Amino acid sequence: MFSRIRALIVKELLAILRDKKSRFVLIVPPLIQLFVFSFAATQEAKNQTLAVLNLDEGKPALTLEQNFAAAATFSKVLHLRGAAEVKPVIDEQQAIAVLWIPEDFSRNIEHGRPAEVGFILDGRKTNTAGIVQGYAQRIVNNYQASLAAGGQSTGAQLVVRNWFNPNLDFKWYTVPSLVCILTTLISLLVTSLSVAREREMGTFDQLLVSPLHPLEILVGKAVPALIIAMIEGTFMVLAAVFLMRVPLNGSLPLLYASMAVFLLAIIGVGLFISSLSMTQQQAILGAFVFMVPAIILSGFASPIENMPPWLQTITLGNPLRYFMTIVRGIFLKDIGAVLVWRQTWPMAIIAAVTLSTATWLFKKRME
Amino acid sequence: MEHAPVAIQGLSYTFGNNQPPALDNLSAVIRPGAVTGLVGPDGAGKTTLIRLMAGLFLPGGGTLNIFGLDTRTETTRLHRIIGYMPQKFGLYEDLSVMQNLRLYADLQGVTGAARQQVFQRLLSFTGLAPFQNRLAGRLSGGMKQKLGLACALIRKPRLLLLDEPSVGVDPVSRRELWRMVQELVNEEMAVIWSTAYLDEAEQCDEVLLLNEGKLMFAGPPRELTQRVTGRCFQIRNIAGNRRRVLANALQREEVQDGIIQGANVRIVLRVDRSQPDLAALSAGPEARLVPVAPRFEDAFVDILGGGPGGISVLAASMSQIEDYGQITVEAQGLTKRFGDFTAAQDITFAIRRGEIFGLLGPNGAGKSTTFKMMCGLLRPSAGIGKVVGLDLQKAPGQARSRLGYMAQKFSLYGDLSARQNLEFFSGVYGLAGARQKEIVGRMIDIFNLTPHLKVAAKELPLGFKQRLALSCAVMHEPAVLFLDEPTSGVDPLTRREFWTHINGLVERGVTVMVTTHFMDEAEYCDRIGLIYRGQMIATGTPDELKGRTESDRLPDPTLEDAFIELLHQWDDKTREAA
Numbered sequence: 021m022f023s024r025i026r027a028l029i030v031k032e033l034l035a036i037l038r039d040k041k042s043r044f045v046l047i048v049p050p051l052i053q054l055f056v057f058s059f060a061a062t063q064e065a066k067n068q069t070l071a072v073l074n075l076d077e078g079k080p081a082l083t084l085e086q087n088f089a090a091a092a093t094f095s096k097v098l099h100l101r102g103a104a105e106v107k108p109v110i111d112e113q114q115a116i117a118v119l120w121i122p123e124d125f126s127r128n129i130e131h132g133r134p135a136e137v138g139f140i141l142d143g144r145k146t147n148t149a150g151i152v153q154g155y156a157q158r159i160v161n162n163y164q165a166s167l168a169a170g171g172q173s174t175g176a177q178l179v180v181r182n183w184f185n186p187n188l189d190f191k192w193y194t195v196p197s198l199v200c201i202l203t204t205l206i207s208l209l210v211t212s213l214s215v216a217r218e219r220e221m222g223t224f225d226q227l228l229v230s231p232l233h234p235l236e237i238l239v240g241k242a243v244p245a246l247i248i249a250m251i252e253g254t255f256m257v258l259a260a261v262f263l264m265r266v267p268l269n270g271s272l273p274l275l276y277a278s279m280a281v282f283l284l285a286i287i288g289v290g291l292f293i294s295s296l297s298m299t300q301q302q303a304i305l306g307a308f309v310f311m312v313p314a315i316i317l318s319g320f321a322s323p324i325e326n327m328p329p330w331l332q333t334i335t336l337g338n339p340l341r342y343f344m345t346i347v348r349g350i351f352l353k354d355i356g357a358v359l360v361w362r363q364t365w366p367m368a369i370i371a372a373v374t375l376s377t378a379t380w381l382f383k384k385r386m387e
Numbered sequence: 388m389e390h391a392p393v394a395i396q397g398l399s400y401t402f403g404n405n406q407p408p409a410l411d412n413l414s415a416v417i418r419p420g421a422v423t424g425l426v427g428p429d430g431a432g433k434t435t436l437i438r439l440m441a442g443l444f445l446p447g448g449g450t451l452n453i454f455g456l457d458t459r460t461e462t463t464r465l466h467r468i469i470g471y472m473p474q475k476f477g478l479y480e481d482l483s484v485m486q487n488l489r490l491y492a493d494l495q496g497v498t499g500a501a502r503q504q505v506f507q508r509l510l511s512f513t514g515l516a517p518f519q520n521r522l523a524g525r526l527s528g529g530m531k532q533k534l535g536l537a538c539a540l541i542r543k544p545r546l547l548l549l550d551e552p553s554v555g556v557d558p559v560s561r562r563e564l565w566r567m568v569q570e571l572v573n574e575e576m577a578v579i580w581s582t583a584y585l586d587e588a589e590q591c592d593e594v595l596l597l598n599e600g601k602l603m604f605a606g607p608p609r610e611l612t613q614r615v616t617g618r619c620f621q622i623r624n625i626a627g628n629r630r631r632v633l634a635n636a637l638q639r640e641e642v643q644d645g646i647i648q649g650a651n652v653r654i655v656l657r658v659d660r661s662q663p664d665l666a667a668l669s670a671g672p673e674a675r676l677v678p679v680a681p682r683f684e685d686a687f688v689d690i691l692g693g694g695p696g697g698i699s700v701l702a703a704s705m706s707q708i709e710d711y712g713q714i715t716v717e718a719q720g721l722t723k724r725f726g727d728f729t730a731a732q733d734i735t736f737a738i739r740r741g742e743i744f745g746l747l748g749p750n751g752a753g754k755s756t757t758f759k760m761m762c763g764l765l766r767p768s769a770g771i772g773k774v775v776g777l778d779l780q781k782a783p784g785q786a787r788s789r790l791g792y793m794a795q796k797f798s799l800y801g802d803l804s805a806r807q808n809l810e811f812f813s814g815v816y817g818l819a820g821a822r823q824k825e826i827v828g829r830m831i832d833i834f835n836l837t838p839h840l841k842v843a844a845k846e847l848p849l850g851f852k853q854r855l856a857l858s859c860a861v862m863h864e865p866a867v868l869f870l871d872e873p874t875s876g877v878d879p880l881t882r883r884e885f886w887t888h889i890n891g892l893v894e895r896g897v898t899v900m901v902t903t904h905f906m907d908e909a910e911y912c913d914r915i916g917l918i919y920r921g922q923m924i925a926t927g928t929p930d931e932l933k934g935r936t937e938s939d940r941l942p943d944p945t946l947e948d949a950f951i952e953l954l955h956q957w958d959d960k961t962r963e964a965a
Contacts, residue, residue, distance in 0.1 A: 027814020
């Protein structure tokens with residue numbers, strides 16, 4: 021039995037590695053995604069333009085304006101001359117925001133009265149606007165604090181320190197997630213395409229008439245995908261550490277052990293798609309039908325806590341959710357075995373379910 | 388001067404730089420008012436030539452004129468006068484017959500009143516009128532081809548190009564298609580019909596015979612056939628084993644080619660040689676040598692320098708298959724239902740050890756369903772399929788390890804090298820270690836695969852692919868061999884070599900079950916089961932089936948005649964019963 025499965029695994033690996041197109045699929049898209057995600061899909065707001073409408077001549081107003089201009093976020097500052105210019109500047113997207121300092125600002129500050137400034141954001145760029153708003157809040161807070169320090173009253177001061185990613189470098193967040201996303205992509209494609217490809221070429225019947233048991237065929241399809249995805253995952257880890265300079269604080273054995281469980285769950289899904297699809301085209305479509313919601317519900321782009329409760333319940337069945345947590349935890353936090361195990365056992369259950377469903381369907385489809 | 392429909396001058400075409408030419412310096416003229424057969428095995432260059440004529444490829448060298456139009460420069464005008472039906476005609480399976488016709492009429496700009504007339508004419512011509520509203524995907528293979536033909540005819544082309552219209556089409560539909568095309572031809576119109584079936588070539592008015600990109604012959608098929616006149620014989624009344632007689636005959640120097648035809652052996656002698664001594668062939672005391680009419684295929688093999696010898700090194704290297712009793716393959720009341728539809732009903736037969744059993748039948752009649760149930764690819768709804776006494780459902784692994792399987796398009800792993808394919812297939816059949824090495828090595832020696840070991844299987848020449856596929860199927864010395872249209876589209880020499888091996892294996896006690904549309908292949912069978920409308924309507928030796936349909940109208944039926952006649956008889960009988 022083992023020699024039969026070994027023959028199958030060797031064949032599967034050879035078939036993938038000797039085929040130019042499969043080699044391409046294994047190497048090029050992950051590279052592209054690595055670079056695209058790391059550099060383009062950033063959630064920081066940099067190189068933004070700020071427009072300032074300062075109607076106040078006083079010193080406090082000027083200091084505030086300078087504080088804004090000095091912020092790294094704003095590389096360019098436009099000075100507006102009148103309220104009439106505010107609307108066009110936003111409309112034409114010349115600036116992400118307008119800082120509007122009314123004429124009584126300095127006077128109010130000096131008299132210890134509450135002083136207001138306006139901050140108008142371009143809501144069309146929701147994400148950037150939100151981030152810029154946060155920056156603005158911080159600048160204003162700092163300004164207030166400096167006023168308080170210089171003055172008599174000492175107000176409470178908020179000291180912010182970001183743990184695990186002190187500089188809030190976005191790459192630290194994205195790149196480890198890619199280990200999760202790209203291994204998903206690869207294992208899903210390799211498994212879902214393999215049976216469909218054999219169906220198209222007519223070799224599948226040849227396998228079915230051989231003494232191989234359906235279970236052996238499935239193992240022969242799952243193991244090569246596991247091997248390839250693990251290798252691919254290793255490349256991603258290496259790229260993260262050496263190319264993107266993301267620290268790897270946690271334990272590698274834990275990362276690999278949980279990766280194997282995670283991949284088995286995904287491979288189960290891949291095999292399921294595989295036994296459903298007659299052509300490679302259907303298989304790719306099927307893979308993406310799973311892939312896109314799985315990534316969105318993984319907490320990669322938006323926190324799961326922000327989703328409506330019923331959707332949060334659904335994410336419990338998404339293996340990416342758990343592995344995403346593990347990968348980030350191991351990279352940035354050095355989480356221990358207990359925490360990893362807490363995220364791993366749900367994946368083990370999911371793997372058991374997907375693999376056995378795939379086996380059941382595979383056997384059923386043979387009739 | 389009137390231009391010829393097709394004038395080819397020194398035409399060459401090559402795919403890619405390192406490839407051998409797909410067409411090599413071809414010159415020919417095709418005349419109007421005739422069906423010109425473009426004949427040759429797969430990979431001979433037939434499709435390439437047709438695509439060149441349709442202006443889809445441009446000549447690499449030489450010129451190609453269609454009614455005086457140069458395909459290089461006058462493509463637009465060219466497209467208006469040709470009708471082209473590619474191998475897989477682009478029918479939209481989710482559209483009905485009528486919708487497909489309308490679509491193609493729109494594409495070809497046939498509109499207005501003319502359009503309805505054209506549709507009426509084509510529907511009645513193809514006999515598709517009752518099926519106008521049926522989805523194209525639900526048509527049988529033969530009907531699809533007819534619809535494809537209708538779509539190609541919408542604009543009354545002057546040159547009709549048909550690329551292998553009869554592939555995968557059963558003999559009944561093949562005949563109808565052929566008759567339809569015959570009706571079309573007139574002085575205005577030329578038809579080119581490409582085919583890998585050499586027996587179709589014989590019916591063409593003219594033939595272009597291609598092999599490996601070279602034009603071997605151009606002219607009326609009779610002209611080619613003449614070269615073997617007086618050299619064709621049948622050995623009849625064979626008392627002993629006819630397979631052994633054939634093997635012996637093929638080993639004789641004076642015999643250049645031979646095949647089995649039912650109970651007889653057909654041989655072609657080399658030029659100016661005396662007839663072989665029948666006693667030396669161990670054909671039995673009653674055996675006679677009867678001169679028969681030459682066939683196109685005999686002549687083709689003759690041009691290629693004769694067929695292979697009669698000894699199978701493969702069979703010689705195999706051990707005798709152990710005796711599993713008299714019956715090695717058995718179907719008991721096999722039934723397969725898909726929903727309401729019964730694809731196969733109560734099919735029962737038994738195949739003896741060392742027997743070749745052929746399953747024949749029109750498309751969609753249940754032949755493939757039965758075949759698949761017998762090799763364990765489909766689970767029967769009722770009934771039992773047994774191989775070497777083992778129930779395929781109860782002991783699938785054990786039963787499967789005793790059977791070998793080879794499908795139509797040689798299901799090898801195209802990206803794997805020849806050696807990797809051998810290693811894989813021996814591996815899944817449980818061969819390992821020294822024994823595996825020894826067997827793989829033996830296959831490589833037997834089939835001279837050494838120079839091709841590193842080449843990906845898909846790059847192998849067709850003949851080698853066939854050999855590799857056969858060795859992959861028999862490495863584990865199966866007791867039963869299942870063959871699914873094993874030699875469709877291959878050249879006659881490769882086919883002969885293949886059957887030499889199969890005959891040799893049968894001598895070793897291997898039982899063979901084969902499905903085929905190919906009457907030549909069916910003639911090799913000891914017995915044939917004819918499947919029609921899900922039932923086994925007749926079984927018997929090829930000669931018995933022919934005998935059963937002998938009548939005044941058909942004094943000497945071919946196997947194809949018998950096939951069609953038996954279907955008709957069945958239809959008549961069921962109509963009476965109803």
